[in-house]
Amino acid sequence: MPPTSDEVSYLKQLVAGLEQRISQLEGGQALSPAEQLRMILMGPPGAGKGTQAPRIKDKYCICHLATGDMLRSQVAKKTPLGKEAKKIMDAGGLVSDEIMVNMIKNELEHNEECKSGFILDGFPRTVPQAERLDQMLEDRKEKLNHAVQLEIDDALLVARITGRLVHPASGRSYHKIFNPPKVSMTDDVTGEPLIQRSDDNEETLKKRLGTYHAQTAPVVDYYKKKGIWTGVDASQPPSTVWKTLLGIFDEDKSKSSILSQVGISPK
Numbered sequence: 167m168p169p170t171s172d173e174v175s176y177l178k179q180l181v182a183g184l185e186q187r188i189s190q191l192e193g194g195q196a197l198s199p200a201e202q203l204r205m206i207l208m209g210p211p212g213a214g215k216g217t218q219a220p221r222i223k224d225k226y227c228i229c230h231l232a233t234g235d236m237l238r239s240q241v242a243k244k245t246p247l248g249k250e251a252k253k254i255m256d257a258g259g260l261v262s263d264e265i266m267v268n269m270i271k272n273e274l275e276h277n278e279e280c281k282s283g284f285i286l287d288g289f290p291r292t293v294p295q296a297e298r299l300d301q302m303l304e305d306r307k308e309k310l311n312h313a314v315q316l317e318i319d320d321a322l323l324v325a326r327i328t329g330r331l332v333h334p335a336s337g338r339s340y341h342k343i344f345n346p347p348k349v350s351m352t353d354d355v356t357g358e359p360l361i362q363r364s365d366d367n368e369e370t371l372k373k374r375l376g377t378y379h380a381q382t383a384p385v386v387d388y389y390k391k392k393g394i395w396t397g398v399d400a401s402q403p404p405s406t407v408w409k410t411l412l413g414i415f416d417e418d419k420s421k422s423s424i425l426s427q428v429g430i431s432p433k
Contacts, residue, residue: 201282203222203226203228203282204284204303204308204310204311205310205312206287206310207287208382209317210323210374211327213317213318214316214404216332216337217339219232219337220338221408222411222415223279223285226415227282229273229280229283229284231270231273233269233289235337236269237251237261241255247268251265263294266295267298267302270289270299271302290385293384296388296389312414313392314396314397314398314411315382315386315395315396316400316407317397318399320372320375324371327366327371328367328368329342330362330366331351332361332362333353333355333356333358335358336355338355340354347360396414
């Protein structure tokens with residue numbers, strides 16, 4: 167199957183971004199805090215986070231911190247944080263905000279991919295978590311520059327979710343109809359098998375959506391007040407959503423560059 171124009175365009179952007187980052191690294195140039203992309207990606211199940219997050223990660227050479235994956239990794243590695251979290255989970259409890267924030271902090275301090283910024287996926291889910299995250303970043307003399315919410319009508323999500331396919335190792339997602347893999351049930355990058363999650367069914371989805379809306383509304387209000395929230399229409403094709411995201415990030419970088427030139431520190 168020949169590549170589509172969207173695939174070619176995406177690959178060109180990816181190569182350009184990597185070449186720019188290689189040049190910075192070879193020249194010993196570290197991105198200033200104002201140039202780094204530090205963001206939260208929010209959205210209900212099936213909104214497209216699994217499609218867009220890897221693209222953002224590759225384009226801007228930043229780390230993707232999916233809190234569920236981080237938690238499982240820390241437990242598997244038997245780190246102090248992982249051992250503490252496992253005790254709580256084995257007892258049927260919820261892992262504390264403090265443990266989750268410390269896991270994020272640990273990644274920022276020790277994961278080389280986080281040097282240029284990060285995407286947070288799955289955290290914060292509550293206002294107290296958002297406040298705790300802000301405090302941790304403030305201690306590092308950093309702050310979030312974006313809280314992006316992928317918005318889509320609940321009814322449309324049913325069709326999306328029931329056809330979703332996932333590559334377990336990377337989190338890359340596909341769809342049987344809307345975004346099929348090049349080879350049926352096979353990851354485009356690794357050639358490994360794709361799976362359909364057992365909870366990707368209509369009944370479970372409606373419960374998850376109810377929980378998502380109840381939790382997310384106060385967090386959205388929190389970031390709206392801070393002036394860093396942006397809503398993106400996720401009912402559009404993935405390529406259109408991607409172009410919208412690029413416009414958001416590139417506009418932000420342009421503002422930072424202009425402000426720096428006139429001697430004003432960006433927010």
